[in-house]
Amino acid sequence: MPPILTAVLVVLAVPAVLVAYILLIEAIVTRLPRRVGPRIRPWLWLFPAFAFVGVFLIYPTIATMIRSVFDRRGEAFVGAENYVWFFGRNDTLTALRNNVIWVVALTAIVVGLGLVIAILVDRVRYESGAKAIIFLPMAISAVATGVIWRFMYELNPDVGTFNGVTAALGFDPQTWLVNEPRNTFMLILTGVWMQTGFAMVVLSAGLKGISTELLEAARVDGANELQVFRGITLPLLAPTIAVIATTIVIFALKTFDVVYVMTNGNFGSEVIANRMYKELFNNTQPGRASAIAVILFAAIVPVMLLNIKRFREQEAIR
């Protein structure tokens, strides 16, 4: 069967099967004794989703943790050997260091710039146009972003925009993606281009939620713009900033596509996710790759707990 027909079939059949499943379990549940039916109903409704989540998220996460303490072939238990390997090498530690740089630099720049832009565009008439342009990179894949920025950084000053400017100013063309540690910052710049729109849009909505009367009252009382910002705007935006920061931290920790396309981790620009991919497919070392994945997961766990805490607080006031 041609794949396109299969796809059409899937689009029609999957919802149909799920609807049939729900109607079937409802028919059964309503015929069961009153004490049994309503008790099992929620579990039957949840079943399809939890089957998927179980097979594709929960089971494999546990299996990867187990796999990470076994050797290359997955036969012999090696304890912490794969982790010792990871923390005992310069190139893997470089990847770890770069992820730390990604987390700190990207989060700081995106949140800061997003806030500045949100405040500025709030004061111009062409606000929606300005936002749309800065927001647009969010729709563009990281692979295409990689192509776009490789083109920007190209060495030939008759191709690369950066070196075109460098040449026009009378400097030598630069190898933007070769010199360490500059290349990591050049990669982070592509992340800034991709993510600032997200921060800006969310912060802009937050700004518009602040009561104009409150700001006016402060101004009438003689506060200058900076005092209004530090005394009112910033504290009121703090929860929003926290949400954005966690999102960007996770993005920075998981960075893969841009690095894969632009440098493939060469010249000291490696990151954890790309290193894991290499270990799995280029070096066929699933044990080590599993350990790297677990390390990445461990780095995300604090953020996960923070999200859960925040969710619980919100549920409490719901």
Place this chain on the structure above:
Amino acid sequence: MTSAHAPVLVGTDIKPQRRSRRPRLGGLPLHAIVLGLMFLWALPAIALLVSSLRPASQVTRSGWWTALFPPSTFTFQNYQDVLGTQGLDSSFINSLIITVPATIMVIAVAAFAAYAFSWMEFPGRQVLFVVVVGLLVVPLQVTLIPVLSLFRDFELPGIGRVSGTFLAVWLAHTGYGLPFAVYLLRNYIGGLPKEVFESASIDGAGPATAFFRLALPMSVPVIAALVIFQFLWVWNDLLVALVYLGPSPTNHPLSVTLANLTTSQGGDWQLLTAAAFISMALPIIVFFSLQRYFVRGITGGAVKG
């Protein structure tokens, strides 16, 4: 999630934004900064577009910016080349074949679970939903190896090994997209007026009727937001396709083909830029036509009130 954005949003309401009645302060420096930022943000994309329309002979001889001033020649030859000889046309179809079912599947599966979380009472409801919130940020790297061996081991009648097929990516994307879909849908469906469901129940309507007749039609805005998120995520995904589709190019979507082109045709900028633009075209159209839902989707999540 590895795509451009993994919305990890806390909070619930998707509400229309309040219009700002702030004084529109002017001033030349303000406009200069805002227009400058707009210029800087648009520049890389404009460079790509202009370059993709220039003849191959000129692309490496003079900067793309020279084409902005006459005399300049533009051509669609690069697009014909990448669509024909580089196989971008079949990759485009593959991207559609992957994205549309993966988007429908995740919403279909998530909707029932979201309804159960919203309007059914059962022990452990809160704890289970906290698990969903936790799963939102699980890096899919930690799932790759076991899922890949599942796909390699399983043989389906008539299909053979799942690994390398579209089925593999449909299933994987559904699994990976579910926590966010359940989360977003539950927050919306759970926020619908309680009275609606109570009176339906009094009138003798069962959960299935309440779901199909009430919850689903009332959730159109959030479903629209979810469609855009999932569409953009799957269309722009590289890692899932790279890992589960394997090296054979037959089933490769645009992202994988473009990534491979970057390695193999690194210097042929006229081809790379055209190929990149083809991969961006549909998401940009979807994004601009449904921007309203998209923005509400993310702001509604992160901002209360």
